[in-house]
Amino acid sequence: MTGTVEIRNVVKRFGKVEAVRDVSFSLPEGETVALVGHNGAGKTTLMKLMLGLIRPTSGSITVLGDDPAAGQFEARRRLGYLPENVSFNAALTGQETLAFYARLKREPAKSVAPLLERVGLTHAAGRRVGTYSKGMRQRLGLAQALLGEPRVLLLDEPTTGLDPALRHSFYEIVEELRGRGATVLLSSHALTELEERAGRVIIMNRGIKVADGTLDELRRIARLPTRIRLKVTDTGLANVPNWLGPVEGWRRINGHMVEIDASPERKIELLRRATDEGAPVEDLDVFPPTLDELYAHFLLSQETAR
Amino acid sequence: MRNILIVARKEIQEGLRNRWVLATTLLLAGLALSLTFLGSAPTGTVGVRALDVVIVSLSSLTIFLLPLIALLISHDAIVGEMERGTMLLLLSYPVARWQVLLGKFVGHLSILAFATLLGYSAAAGALAATGAEIDAESWRAFASMIGSSILLGAAFIAVGYLVSALVRERGTAGGIAIGIWLLFVLIYDMALLGMLVVDQGQILSGGVLNALLLLNPADAYRLFNLTGSAGVSAFSGMAGVAQNATLNPSTLLAALAAWALVPLGLAALAFSRREL
Numbered sequence: 001m002t003g004t005v006e007i008r009n010v011v012k013r014f015g016k017v018e019a020v021r022d023v024s025f026s027l028p029e030g031e032t033v034a035l036v037g038h039n040g041a042g043k044t045t046l047m048k049l050m051l052g053l054i055r056p057t058s059g060s061i062t063v064l065g066d067d068p069a070a071g072q073f074e075a076r077r078r079l080g081y082l083p084e085n086v087s088f089n090a091a092l093t094g095q096e097t098l099a100f101y102a103r104l105k106r107e108p109a110k111s112v113a114p115l116l117e118r119v120g121l122t123h124a125a126g127r128r129v130g131t132y133s134k135g136m137r138q139r140l141g142l143a144q145a146l147l148g149e150p151r152v153l154l155l156d157e158p159t160t161g162l163d164p165a166l167r168h169s170f171y172e173i174v175e176e177l178r179g180r181g182a183t184v185l186l187s188s189h190a191l192t193e194l195e196e197r198a199g200r201v202i203i204m205n206r207g208i209k210v211a212d213g214t215l216d217e218l219r220r221i222a223r224l225p226t227r228i229r230l231k232v233t234d235t236g237l238a239n240v241p242n243w244l245g246p247v248e249g250w251r252r253i254n255g256h257m258v259e260i261d262a263s264p265e266r267k268i269e270l271l272r273r274a275t276d277e278g279a280p281v282e283d284l285d286v287f288p289p290t291l292d293e294l295y296a297h298f299l300l301s302q303e304t305a306r
Numbered sequence: 307m308r309n310i311l312i313v314a315r316k317e318i319q320e321g322l323r324n325r326w327v328l329a330t331t332l333l334l335a336g337l338a339l340s341l342t343f344l345g346s347a348p349t350g351t352v353g354v355r356a357l358d359v360v361i362v363s364l365s366s367l368t369i370f371l372l373p374l375i376a377l378l379i380s381h382d383a384i385v386g387e388m389e390r391g392t393m394l395l396l397l398s399y400p401v402a403r404w405q406v407l408l409g410k411f412v413g414h415l416s417i418l419a420f421a422t423l424l425g426y427s428a429a430a431g432a433l434a435a436t437g438a439e440i441d442a443e444s445w446r447a448f449a450s451m452i453g454s455s456i457l458l459g460a461a462f463i464a465v466g467y468l469v470s471a472l473v474r475e476r477g478t479a480g481g482i483a484i485g486i487w488l489l490f491v492l493i494y495d496m497a498l499l500g501m502l503v504v505d506q507g508q509i510l511s512g513g514v515l516n517a518l519l520l521l522n523p524a525d526a527y528r529l530f531n532l533t534g535s536a537g538v539s540a541f542s543g544m545a546g547v548a549q550n551a552t553l554n555p556s557t558l559l560a561a562l563a564a565w566a567l568v569p570l571g572l573a574a575l576a577f578s579r580r581e582l
Contacts, residue, residue, distance in 0.1 A: 014581070051398045053582045073400030081398040087391040091323040092316075103312045104399040128323075144395070 003028040004152050004183040005050060010059035012045055012207075019045040021207040022059070027152075027183045032174065034198035035187040036295055041204040043187040044084060047154045050185075051081055064151060077105055080150035084157045084187075086141030090130030094121055094140050097129055101144045115143045118173065120166070134161040142170060146177070153177060153184045159193065171197055191291040201291065203298050211298045215291065222297045224289035225249065225261035228270060232258050236280025243279050244270070309401045313409025314416065321379075321417045330375055330417065334425025337367055342429040356433055357444040361451050364426060365531040368455045369524050372422070373462040374487055379414050380466025381483035383407075384577055386476050394582055404574045407471075411463060411570060418459040426452050451531050454562065461523040461565035462487075468569040471576035494522045516553050523565040530558040 005027040012020040020042045027033055035043045048054045049061055052068030061068060066075040088097050098112045116125050119139040124132065129140065138161045145153060153174070159167045175197070178184050188194050194201070201218060203211040211218055233256070236243065240250065240258060247270065249261040262270050274281050289297075321327045341363040384407070387393040396406060430448055434440060466483055473479045498518060502510065519525040 048582060053394070053397055071402060073402075076398070076400040079398075081395070083391065083394050083398075085391060086395060088395075089320060089390075089392055091320045096319060100312065100316045101399065104309065104396075104401055106400075141395075 004064055006062040008060050010056045010061060013057045018207050023209045025202060025212055029183055030178055030181045032178050032184040032198050033200045034194040035185055035202050037204035042207040043204055044156055047156055050154060078151040080145035080153045082141045082145040082155045082158050088129045093126050093128055095125040098143055102147055105148045107148045115146055119143045138162055151182055153182055155186050157188055191295060195291045203295060205299050205302055210302045218294050219289055222294050223264055224293055224297055225263050226267050227287040228260045228262050229285040230258045230274055230281050231283035232256055233280040244273055309405040310409040310412060313406055314413035317410050317413025318416055327417050330421035331424050334421050335428045338364055338425050338429035339432055342433055356438040357440045357448055360429060361447055365451055369528055370491055372455055372459045373491055376418060376459045376462035377466045377483040377487055380463040381470050381479040382476060383410050383467055384470040385473055385479045389476055403578050407574050407577055414463050415460050419456045422455050423452060454527055454530050457562045458523060458527045461562055464566045464569035467573035471573045490522050490524050520561040523562055526558045526561040529553060530555055
């Protein structure tokens with residue numbers, strides 16, 4: 001299967017620094033993929049490579065069937081990019097700025113006003129960009145990335161500076177585009193935010209791809225324990241092993257809560273016992289490992305393997 | 307081609323918004339007008355070749371001012387956009403780097419040409435309005451003065467781009483731009499003069515001198531305008547030079563054009579190799 005973005009054995013060196021080391025992946029249509037990693041993990045470099053702004057030292061990249069660095073601009077017309085810390089010339093108005101980018105993409109001038117409306121900037125369209133707040137600039141950045149119904153969207157830290165309401169509407173727009181078959185690649189630090197949105201996660205560390213898969217797949221590979229939190233009656237609290245069976249890794253949180261780290265294969269068994277007829281359990285919560293924990297796990301396991 | 311025009315249009319739009327266009331036009335018009343009326347004081351109002359006097363004073367003004375304005379607009383063009391982060395976004399669009407550079411060039415040159423044309427024409431228009439008689443030859447010399455002024459501006463815009471494409475920081479670009487201005491406009495002539503005095507015609511032949519004059523766009527411009535027409539060279543005190551000059555106007559124009567095209571080509575090359 002070939003995706004809209006194909007990356008094969010890509011290496012990128014800046015002088016002595018290896019920013020990307022032998023990375024391969026493929027992004028299919030209609031999928032939201034999260035690119036996760038520390039600063040300097042190679043996320044932005046990967047995006048620049050996909051845009052053809054820099055050339056790989058070795059390996060090959062194909063975006064929408066073209067080599068992005070070959071000077072073929074057909075693919076770029078169907079590509080939206082929102083750089084980290086997007087900035088615009090302060091002298092022009094929001095409307096003029098967007099109209100300029102629309103002309104470069106050969107989009108009709110009438111596509112500008114609806115886009116400004118969509119990101120909620122209609123009221124500020126006639127004001128100079130220099131007067132915009134960080135959030136407004138970010139919205140203008142999103143608007144330009146959405147020009148021309150992109151097939152591939154590369155969004156570098158897209159939600160920094162957006163308030164929660166705007167963040168929500170931002171993800172709605174992304175989801176809508178994905179539904180129409182666009183490939184969306186998101187990089188972010190806000191992992192909890194990506195958790196519900198990204199169908200697939202690629203974790204980068206120091207230029208190496210350390211994990212790649214859906215959240216469920218990553219959870220299976222990582223074999224991280226699921227946290228089960230039980231609200232227990234006072235009598236039950238005194239003799240936990242009696243009714244729960246032999247369990248390692250349980251601890252009291254406060255006077256009436258018990259928390260258990262359950263390995264994947266023991267999870268169901270523990271839940272059965274906790275919900276058994278005679279068990280002194282009043283309430284129960286189950287927390288699967290979060291993206292944060294998975295991320296930490298994969299980074300740690302890669303560091304120790306080196 | 308369309309991309310070049312789109313970028314050029316944006317540069318002009320920005321220039322209008324930044325008041326660059328307004329400031330430059332007013333500055334040039336104001337100086338040209340004051341030179342026209344103050345400059346005609348020594349020759350009196352009976353001078354039949356009033357416009358020739360204006361050409362002499364305006365071309366001297368141009369040599370100082372236009373390179374400075376050109377470098378001020380252009381030194382920031384690439385390194386400034388890179389530092390502000392706007393270049394990254396622009397280059398992710400379906401536009402080649404040479405198109406960005408050429409578009410900026412067209413835009414900046416249009417701003418400069420507009421200001422020069424309007425400012426200097428105001429001076430000539432005012433002179434004509436006072437009833438001075440101006441013959442066709444003077445008009446021709448005036449027109450070629452404006453044309454070559456714009457070409458001089460183009461040369462320094464291109465040099466500014468080359469600096470902008472090579473350096474890492476805006477501050478460095480600004481410093482180098484000022485240095486280039488000082489070198490070409492002030493130091494070069496002084497050094498040349500000093501060399502001629504010391505040399506006493508021993509080693510430096512006319513050919514070497516000609517080459518040295520062509521190596522500075524400001525000198526090529528000066529020679530072109532002050533010796534180009536008989537009337538003007540009489541007023542500028544360059545008549546003697548004009549008679550001995552072995553550099554004809556087309557060579558001087560070609561030198562100016564080369565000063566615009568070569569740095570522009572080198573800037574495009576440097577820009578295309580630059581990592582973002």
